[in-house]
Amino acid sequence: MNDEAVPFDDRGLAYGDGLFETVLVRDGQPLLWDEHMARLEEGCHRLGIAFPGHDRLACLPACSGPGLHVLKLIVTRGSGGRGYLPPTDAEPRLRWRSSPFSPRRAHWTDGVRVRLCELRLGHQPRLAGIKHLNRLENVLARQEWSDPDIAEGLLSDSSGRLIEATCMNLFWQYGPRWETPSLARCGVEGTLRAGLLRQCSLHEVDRGSDVLLEADSLWLGNSIQGIWPITSLVDSSGQLLRAWSTASLDRSLQAEAHALLGYPLPA
Known part of the structure; x- marks a missing residue:
């Protein structure tokens, strides 16, 4: 789990300037992972946010443990900028949490x-x-x-x-x-x-x-x-x-x- 407090000036909090994915994980193995990563990477490209990197993200599903879980990933542009204008050197912020899940x-x-x-x-x-x-x-x-x-x-x-x-x-x-x-x-x-x-x-x-x-x-x-x-x-x-x-x-x-x-x- 990596869901510590988000700073007040985070652009995801202030403007919705970011992306998220919710991934079904079974026994530490993510389902449709390639599709989730493709959508997240495309979203980062469209918004002009640096993609966190496949290696950094690939290790997260294994943290879920046995059984069914939902892994939620949130990527924001980070902090800074003047009003809506984002900073040129923004450092993206990644937060994630895994929760047990049972389908209906x-x-x-x-x-x-x-x-x-x-x-x-x-x-x-x-x-x-x-x-x-x-x-x-x-x-x-x-x-x-x-x-x-x-x-x-x-x-x-x-x-x-x-x-x-x-x-x-x-x-x-x-x-x-x-x-x-x-x-x-x-x-x-x-x-x-x-x-x-x-x-x-x-x-x-x-x-x-x-x-x-x-x-x-x-x-x-x-x-x-x-x-x-x-x-x-x-x-x-x-x-x-x-x-x-x-x-x-x-x-x-x-x-x-x-x-x-x-x-x-x-x-």
Whole structure:
């Protein structure tokens, strides 16, 4: 654990000037580590922050010990600068913590209820895909509901295109075709999503929310929780829009995802 106090003038604290990763670790071995490091390195490149280095980061998962853990890494630009202008000689600050973890296994089998969010994501292609520290849109969206039976909220952008859930990526099956929203303008390119794009026939598309009512199945996924089927969708007022049965689901995408994470496929 390396989570000592952050100085008052840290730019990550002051401006969200930094990045983070949350990595699933099993018995000291990180899952989708290459994808996490690629996203972190790309984020550092986009923000102009010095990457901490693969050797420095590679030893951290082993500190988690036996069992399942989530390793959270935070990299900020460090301290200094005048207002928003960063210093030319900034020294990046790395903080990390590993915590025991247990996935929501019932969601793998029974599925989840989700809602449409009222908040719309703004476009900023220079930040699209990376996991930067300024997640205020997601915070505001997550404040829209308090019903514990609603597992997630689905977000569209300012043009009405589907993008993601508040902390998971979105997938759907449309006939024989598997699709996921394009994240060229906004949203987080999840590492599980990256792994599935690499080895599955998964298509990135621009679609509006109408596809949610037409799809044969909807799914949510990330590199920590695995893949959840969506069984019911409600609007922002709680009105049911569509329901799906888990009885005859094509679980091929879930099987691919869980193989990447070492999770079992529901019976």
